[in-house]
Amino acid sequence: MKRIIILSAFFITLLPVSYSQRSDSSRVYDDGFRTLLGYNRSRGAYGAFTIGYSTIDLHDAVQMGGKIEWLVAHSFGFGFGGTGFINEYHYDAGLARNVFLTGGYGGLFLEPVLFPKFPVHLSFPALFGAGGISYITKGNDTYHNMIQDSQAFLVAEPSVELEMNVTRHFRLAFGTSYRFITPFNVGVSEVPKIDSDALRSWSYQVTFKFGRF
Amino acid sequence: MKKYLPSLLLIVITFFLPEKANGQFTSRQAGLRLGYRSGIFYQAGTGAGNAEVAYNAMISFQKNGIQLTGMKIIYESSFTRFSPEVYFSWGYGGHLGYLYSDHVKAMGEDYYFNGPRFCPLIGVDGWLSAEYRLHQIPLVMSLNYKPFIELTVPGFIKLTPWDFALSVSYVF
16 A cells, blocks of 8 residues: 555656656747647648549549648648549530530538558548539630530549658658539520439549658 | 739839848849749848748749749758759748639549639648759759649639749849
8 A cells, every 4th residue: 555655645746757858849839738639740741743534414424623731740730722523524415515614613521531651551641622513615616625614513422542651751652532512504595405413423542642751 | 004013013023122121131142043933032031040041932823823832941041062063952931823714624624614704712831952052153053842732712722732943043
């Protein structure tokens, strides 16, 4: 019993001493709040660009995007970015010309990363933002892309990525995501309009990330 | 009002910001950026441990519009071992503004409206630069790289990884 009391007293005495061993910078911020990630957390940042494939309105689509994120404790990223898309043009008999859809969306990225120090690990980026989609016709004589109609929407796009630490400052990620879109109707009056189901689809992408992780 | 907006913004950047920041910043420069997205910029910096942190505000005029860019730039002083006049920096930031045009460019294609149209835009920017500081005269020259991604209303994403430029600025 006496030993327990002595040991407890020793550790209670040691506790403030151990706090005083912290660096100056951490003491400045130690205002009594206890946080899940701690005070001596590491910080990093990276920029990334993405190329991907999806189906939009049942046609093959290419998408490209980019983002900038800040990383806390190697394991949680937040930042801003966006994705653009364009689907394969196809002949519309009702309009007697080629048509396609294009657009983009952007917003806030939140990205939890599991086991970031492992050479191969998982991350779960999610985008919350807004965007727009345009219905384009190809001019029969000029071949200009004419914007016939545009609509805005809100989007949430959760993803899962298998990420590889290729070098200390370069990561390669293969991922898939799904777009949740608020309702819209885009098109021209001569043919049935395209609704938001056209964009509610899976995407598959490769992401190249450069920065301090 | 649109006609006077650029002049008004320039007055604010040139006169108001330095006064407000007078006590905090140890270096200031103003100059021209000539490249893919050219513009006039003002930059104020201060020491931060082993590094130097600067805040850069740039105004550009593309396609009859105005774009305002704000960047945080970090100069890693450890790189000066290559040469005392050369500084490498990295940074990040964002921009917003508008353009007034009959077409927008996105995903490598031009898209045409029926006529000129007001299109607000917003984007995020990265920054890398190699800066040469002339100590004899108060001039700084830099080769910089500012990749950006931009969302233009009504919904076009422009990914520009090739925004290289040469900047010249006067230090005061």
